[in-house]
Amino acid sequence: MADTRFDYLIVGGGMVADAAARGIRELDDDGSIGILSADVDPPYTRPALSKKLWTDPDFEWDQVPLNTVEDTGATLRLNIRVTGLDRAEKTVTADDGTSFGYGRLLLATGSVPHELDAPDDERIIHFRSAEDYLRLRGELSPGARVVVVGGGYIGAELAAALVQNQARVTLVHPDEVLGGSTFPSAVATIYEKLFVDGGVSLRGGRRVEQVALDGDALAVHLDDGSALGADLVVAGLGVAPAIALAEESGLEVDDGVVVDARLRTADESVWAAGDIALYPDAILGRTRVEHVDHATESGRAAGRAMAGADETYQHTPFLYSQVFGVRWEAVGALDAQLDTVEDWITPDEQAVVYYLDDGGKPVGVLLWAVEDRTDAARALLADPPATRDQLIGAIRP
Structure with missing residues (x-):
């Protein structure tokens, strides 16, 4: 028998966990939520660690925590590693021998750095x-x-x-x-x-x-x-998805934990979101994404689904970076080995770059120093123009 049982149990304590707890609370005010985190800190806004905390003097350390427990009433256990998942018994076991039962489980184990x-x-x-x-x-x-x-x-x-x-x-x-x-x-x-x-x-x-x-x-x-x-x-050598727990429990994995459009695994009581989820994107097809927009959006969607929402995860995430005052954003695949079409809006300063697959279909859009056009990039990838020449001018600031 489990030492403690939660209606909703989240393994992982990052931004996915925070968003999932909030998603649960949108539909269920009372169900108990447990978060088991290997981190030593409560959920926080991860992008700030390599961005604003270094370059924005108005962004302080006290703005980093997400206040998950205060806002959702979740029970948070820090510095605890989950080493076993028994899906038949609906329990997980931690490295200290403690076991936790669940009604519904979200795997949000994230990634580990190379x-x-x-x-x-x-x-x-x-x-x-x-x-x-x-x-x-x-x-x-x-x-x-x-x-x-x-x-x-x-x-x-x-x-x-x-x-x-x-x-x-x-x-x-x-x-x-x-x-x-x-x-x-x-x-x-x-x-x-x-x-x-x-x-x-x-x-x-x-x-x-x-x-x-x-x-x-x-x-x-x-x-x-x-x-x-x-x-x-x-x-900063990239990361690998932390999928060992899912794999060892018998869930289907393939460069990620395989989930359906509701982010649920083949086990009707287990969901996966964030870095580890290999999901069917509405525009990009089956994919796995390691960026913050996906973490928060898929976390919320998984939380809502766990709480009974009958809806699919429709969001196609974007990624962004900013260095020396220049910001770039992107949707889809960015691979210089792909054929590309470059649309320079301002020479050497602003550009939209389209990445094409072998059939000439756009599969990625880079917005170089072009902000607030990710929705346009999604729309173009969902319904691309008939010819590559029509890509020029298709997205403008």
């Missing part, structure tokens, strides 16, 4: 959580030599943020031009220039083989045989 070959050292941070942010803040000092590893949007945002906080930053990334695997060459060239002009030293076309201790400093060994001295190393 890690470097590196010693366990406070100055080497695989950046993901609020705890990581606070550790980086505590270790950072003016003039510190920081090596950021990874040219994706988290690594890039951190490199931009840190150099604007008086650090000497070197960004190591695998593309010959920063952003080259994501953006077409003209955009990638502009993107890289933002970092060069901002004072970031770039080591493109390189990968880190190992980080080692070098006296009181750190040595970052690259695949060309060179090494970089560092006071701090920050890794």
Whole structure:
């Protein structure tokens, strides 16, 4: 028998959990909600960790928490890892041996960061959580030599943020031009220039083989045989979905937890949302998304579904990033290997880029320095024009 039982149990304590609890409360004022989180902090707004907390002096730490417990009445257990799921008994088991029963269960286990070959050292941070942010803040000092590893949007945002906080930053990334695997060459060239002009030293076309201790400093060994001295190393190497719990319980997984249009698994009592959900997007087809817009929207949708809403998850999420004052947004696939159509609104400043599949159908839209047009991008992907020439001018600020 479970030690504690909840009407609604959420495994994972991030933004999905917060949104799900709120979604439940939209339809059920009284059902008990439990949230089991491996984090040491209550749910918080994750994007701020690599954006506003570094660059917006008006954004303070007290704006980071989402106040989930206060607003929803959920019971939150922190620093607890769920290691087992018994779907027949409708229980989950934690690493301390405690078991929790549920009426309906949401898996919101999120992702885990890829890690470097590196010693366990406070100055080497695989950046993901609020705890990581606070550790980086505590270790950072003016003039510190920081090596950021990874040219994706988290690594890039951190490199931009840190150099604007008086650090000497070197960004190591695998593309010959920063952003080259994501953006077409003209955009990638502009993107890289933002970092060069901002004072970031770039080591493109390189990968880190190992980080080692070098006296009181750190040595970052690259695949060309060179090494970089560092006071701090920050890794933003992407993430992998945390799907082991679902897989071990016998749920269907395939680069994510397979769910239907209501975000429910084949088990009628179990849902999945956020990073781990492999869901049928209304526009993009079956996909898995790791960005905040999807976390909050799918979390709310799953919470409502758990509470009895007869509705499907219709939202096609967008992603965004901002560095050195330039913001870009996107819907769908961004892959520089795809055929692209570039529509430059202002030369070298504003553009809409369409990514096309092998059949010439748009599957992704990049809005470079073009804001508030994600709905237009969704509409175009849902009902694209007949020819590629008609893409020019299809979306305007």
